[in-house]
């Protein structure tokens with residue numbers, strides 16, 4: 001990324017890039033990376049990834065040589081992780097000076113069965129841990145290489161919300177995974193960023209389907225009072241954090257903290 005501390009050719013891997021916050025992160029980062037950089041975009045919806053790739057190809061960054069690949073796959077499956085690892089290896093080159101993984105894909109669950117709980121945790125926790133491990137294995141520490149891992153977190157990692165048990169538990173587990181990683185590998189830059197209440201499909205689901213009536217009401221009030229945050233506004237704060245690069249590695253930083 002280009003910035004005070006971030007000059008260099010980047011390889012950016014962004015999960016959940018087909019819509020919502022991940023899509024905005026991909027577009028915003030494309031404005032910041034140096035020519036010769038490469039993106040690997042991941043989600044299940046192929047047509048939306050194709051559209052984003054076309055948009056990026058036609059942008060100034062695309063014309064300046066940004067290489068964009070996408071992987072349409074389910075990250076809750078081992079096969080999905082393998083496809084992403086392969087695409088990342090294909091996009092890698094010796095010129096890469098900064099590897100940036102944004103673990104953004106996520107969902108809010110409705111569940112009754114153990115299989116649904118397992119499937120939720122597989123996608124929201126296990127795949128994030130395994131994808132991060134695979135990327136770090138593919139790009140071991142070497143002089144001149146910066147490695148940054150972003151965990152898109154939530155206030156739910158810190159605060160219990162009735163009826164959101166799996167979402168809260170998953171986000172809390174992810175925050176701890178990345179705190180441990182920051183302790184284990186001091187050369188890495190690790191950030192858990194809680195993006196605020198975003199005006200996305202996930203919010204729509206939260207205000208229409210949350211099991212707890214009080215919580216549904218409060219999400220609906222936030223929406224009608226215009227209190228939701230745009231993906232662009234939140235992403236600006238995330239990119240500022242990444243460019244300044246002065247956060248404590250492993251920290252949980254919320255949109256409202258900055």
Ligand code: NAP
Pocket residue numbers: 015016017018019020021022042043044045046048073074075076103104105106107123152153154155194195196197198199200201202203
């Ligand atoms: P969103 O609009 O629902 O987008 C979720 C993204 O994840 C989509 O690109 C989706 O693409 C992808 N995805 C879902 N299941 C997947 C799977 N099994 N495999 C691969 N990709 C998958 O959500 P968002 O609001 O942008 O949320 C982005 C992140 O911010 C999440 O981690 C969320 O927990 C966090 N967050 C959101 C809010 C909020 O208010 N919205 C607040 C705090 C934190 P496909 O459907 O194409 O697979």
